[in-house]
Every structure is written in C-alpha cells, then in structure tokens.
Amino acid sequence: MNTFLTVCDTMNYRKAAELLHITQPAVTQHIQFLEKEYQCHLFLYENRRLVKTEAASVLEQYARAMRYNESSIRQELRKSSVRELKVGATKTIGDYVILDQIHHYLADPDHALTLIVDNTEHLLWLLEENQLDFAVVEGFFDKRAFESRCIRKEPFVGICRKGHPFAGRNITVEELLNETIIHREEGSGTRAILEQKLRGYNESLNQFRRHICISSFKLILELVKAGLGVSFVYKVLAESAPELDTFSIQGEAIVREFNLIWLKNAHVQDKIDSFFTAGTIPSLPDDLL
Template identity: 45%
Template sequence: MLDPRWETFLVLCETMNYTRAAERLCLTQPAVTHHIHYLEDYYGCRLFSYEGKVLRLTEAGVRLRELTRSMAYNSRKIESVMSASAPLCLRVGASKTIGEYLIAPRIERFLRSQPAASFSLLVDNTQVLLQALEAGELDFVLVEGFFDQARYEAQLYRQESFFGVCPPGHRLAGRSVPLDELIGERLIIREAGSGTRAIFEEALHRRNYTLQNFESLVTISDFSTIKSLVADGLGISFLYAPVVEQELQQGTLARFDLAGLPMEGAFWFVCLKENLFAKSWTDWMH
C-alpha cells in the first residue's frame, strides 16, 4: 500500500496547484500542504518552489517524482494481482506503426492463453503514450522514435527500415535521391510527437535541413489517408516498411531512398524504472 503522502505528492506533481490537488484527493488544502512539508522534512530538501506565482518542482522534487511513480505503479499492480477475484489485467500502449501493423498477433496469442484476462490497447503517438505511462495508466508501451531512455526501463523490440514513398511512375520511384531534390515536393508527414516524424526530422538535421525547407508541408495523423494521398500523386511521404508492405506488393506505391542517408528506426519496449512486472511483460512480447 502506497503511503498517502506519496500519493499526495504525485497528484500535486500532476496538477501543480494545491487547490486542485486537494479537490482530486478529497482533502483540505492544509492537509495537502502538511503532507508535502512532512516529505520535505523527512528528506531534508525542498520539493517545490514558487517562481513568482508559478509552482515548480525542484531538482530533488523531480528525482523523487521519478522514483515514486514506479512505487505507485508497483503498489497498485500488486494489489490487483493479490485480489483473488480480479482477473489478469494488461494495459498496453503502442505507437501507430506498431499498434496498427505489428502487434495484433501478440494480442491474439495473449487472449488465447489468458481467456479470463482483461486487456486494453491504446494506440497513439509516442509522446502521448509516454505521458500515459508516467501517469500509471499503462503497464508498458511499445514506441518508436526518440525518448529519454534514462527515465525508463527500455529494451529493443525490433528494428525496421524507413524510406520514402511515392506513386508508381513518379520521377523518384526506385531511385536513391539527393535530399535537395526533394525540397520542391509536397511532403505529407505525421503530427508532432510521432516517432515516424521524429526519425525523419533527425535525418534532416544530419544534413542541416528542417521541415521548413520544404515548399509545401501537409500534416496528417492517419496512415491510410497519407498512403491514399501519396498514391493519388498529391505528395510524397516517409514511412516504416510494415506500414506500406501491402501497397508496395500491389504496386499502388513505390519506394525511394535518400542518397547517402540510410534510415532505420528502432521500436522499443518501455516501462517505468524499477517495474516489478517488467520481466513478465517482456516475456509477453516474444
């Protein structure tokens, strides 16, 4: 069972407002203040400070938040596991490439092996998933792109090639294309926060380019819409191999690569540090 004072601390970290934290916890504001002062006295450091009227976490507060998140998750998960009446519950997050094109066989295997289990899958971009993980709303996530690995337990899940797609017959199709030749093209790309966008932006930065160098930029979060627009000749895009495997086989899309700039993306299994159940979750993946 998690100490109520740690629960108060975590809620205050989320709200950064004593009044809202008190309302969520059904406590008085003085009670919230007392809990925080107790922790500060116990650890001998300030956990929060005000910059003007804005409440901020101190460096020590950030450190305690990272440690306490894992403790809160483990505490809730242990209570669930120890409840004889509660079936196994697994809450997974997956970035869109993984969630829409890779994870279905593993979900099917899990449900067949655990017929009484409760299962949920949240498919969203990498940044949204990591926020949900930190809030204790997910057991683990499978994500692409870049993130601060020092904040989490992370294990490589798989790697996939990443390349440009265009309509068949397009001047880029089947070629290795210099980056400056793409600038006049309309680029159709995922939203900010997605791993798909992050890996392409990182490749641009290696050549001192940014998305703003493209004359026309279209942002769309849905893979099906992106592929349809590209197939209709309304732009080019950059996607992972599993996303376009079927279209490449059918000949509705064609591949091209960036000259001298090979791209490959890593997909990661990520959970909170000190997660007591991490081994079980990694076993589930394989």
C-alpha cells in the same frame, strides 16, 4: 505521495489543490512533510517559477512506480481468474508489428487485453499516469524515466506512388523540398524522426512547397498512392502496400529502434513475458540489429 505527484504534473500548488479538492495550504503541508521525512528540498522557485530539485526527480520515479505496484497488488489480491494486460503501442507497431503477439496472448481464454494505439508522447503520459503496464514505441523517450529493451530495428524510408520520379532513388533534400510532404501530427515518433533528419540539413517542414498533416497512416498511404504527395514511414508499413515505391535521402540511412518501455522500478516483467513469449517479433537481418 499523491499530492507530490500532482504537483509534479502541474508544477503549480494552486492547480494541484484544485485537482485534489483540497486547500493550497494543505498541499504545502504535504510537501513539507515529505521534505522533512526525506530530509531534502523537493521544489524551489526560480524567477517566480516552480522547479523540481534533483531529489524530487528521483523521488518522482519511485513514487510513480510505487503507485503502479500498489495498483498491481490490489489487482492480484482480487484473485480474478482472468488476467488483463494494459498495453500501449505507437501506430506503426500497433497496426503492423505485434498482431501475432495479440493473437497468441488472447488465444488463452483467461487472458484479457486493453490495447491503446496512439502517438509516443501520449503513451509516455499514460505510462506515467499508471494507465498502461508497458508500451512499445518507435519514438524518442527519456531513458532516465523509463526502463527499456530494444526488440527490433527498422529502416525509415520515403514512400511515393509507383512511377514517381523518386521511385527507387537516393534523392537530394533540395528535390524533396519541391514536393508535397504528408506527415504525422506533433508528438508522433515518425514526425520527430523526419524533423530531426531535416534539421541535419538546416531545413524544416515549413520549407516544403506544401505540407499536409494527417494522424492516420491508412489515410497517408491512400494519399500517397493517389499521387498527392510523398511521405516517410517505417519499411514494414511501406511493404504493406504494393502500389507504393520507396526512396531515400542522400546521407546516412535512417534506422530506428522499436523499444519496449516501462516505468523504472515497476514490477512488470512477468506481464511482459506473458505477452512477448506468446509469439515472436519479426527480426531484421543481423547487419541491421
């Protein structure tokens, strides 16, 4: 199974063999064993490119969950008095939303926590590599690969400094394109949402007069406060800085889900409950839920 998952990660028998420190024929033998055991093909070549079959995609879900569950069993059998959670959160959520949950969870001296705050893309990879128990993200993810639960819906708004011509307005996309846009790096949920909104107008980040890519929300806020550009963030973050004002783009308002996600078939419900029953996620009005 470990060989199978390594081939899924690399989609290359030679690279899988190098990572596993075994020969390429041994990798082939492992895959053939699984194909014989489950009576299905797992990988095929299309135009000399290795591709997964539908059966391989199903098996991959179960194999990743099985690896996670096996690790959890080992941890449980050690009978440690301290319970450690490995939680991932995207930057808005990690820095501005789940602080109460962290405080309440760590108030128990028998609780330990590893919190990884990163972009959505990297957190999904960490989940698949069994390095997280669960994550809370605001970006897009494959619902076929992960179980999920919406815990909150949050407006996505434009921000500018106080006194800016955009402040409090509903602007056109043409007005926006004449500004300097400050945005997150590739792989971040907020950048993906902004790019999706722009595609609705047949525009892209490259159409801006100037664009600046910053991976830190703290620095983005400081640059916007200084009048060096405008940006787009979740309302909870915009409200954290009184020196800023908000604006919107004409058209349908953007509201996105904050989702709790974990591997399909992974036994994590008790861990989720131990973290989220410790405090409450702030909720928006019912008309946004």
